[in-house]
Amino acid sequence: MQGKKTSESRTVMADIVLPPDTNYHGTIFGGNVMAYIDKVASITAMRHCRRQVVTASSDSLDFLSPIHTGEAILLEGYVSWTHNTSMEIYVKVEAENLLTGERRLTSQAYLTFVALDDNGKPANVPPILPETEEERWNYKTAAGRFEIRNRRRSIAKERRKQ
Secondary structure: OOOEEHHHOOEEEEEEOOHHHEOOOOEEOHHHHHHHHHHHHHHHHHHHHOOEEEEEEEEEEEEOOOOEOOOEEEEEEEEEEEOOOEEEEEEEEEEEOOOOOOEEEEEEEEEEEEEEOOOOOEOOOOOEEOOOHHHHHHHHHHHHHHHHHHHHHHHHHHHHHO
16 A cells, blocks of 8 residues: 655644633643544545544643633644554644734644445554654654554553453
């Protein structure tokens, strides 16, 4: 299967944070940020493999800074690594002060998606061809995250047996 460049599936999304999107601190609900991240990652994964996908895991979501009412939430996702039927997606979230143009990193996450065939079974995905320095770093460090995910999944399976 021929590889695909990261830019072929890169997904960018922007929205304005309004009062109904926020908590009593005037900052966006964390659950809303999580939903945005999952949407961006889903689109990214489907663009890469051109198949239906399911979210298999969310490795980490680090909230670094809040996003306030009136700011824009900016999300960017790309495929950072692929395995046989799975894709690791990196999503970066920024806030933008729309009056000054100042941007800051607010959160980042790694998610894993599995491609599905027409029968709902895992399907092979094309390899990823990273293009930028950041993409190459995420690609090089992905095997370690893959091992951690597999260990975490094994522990969860053992717990279910108890």
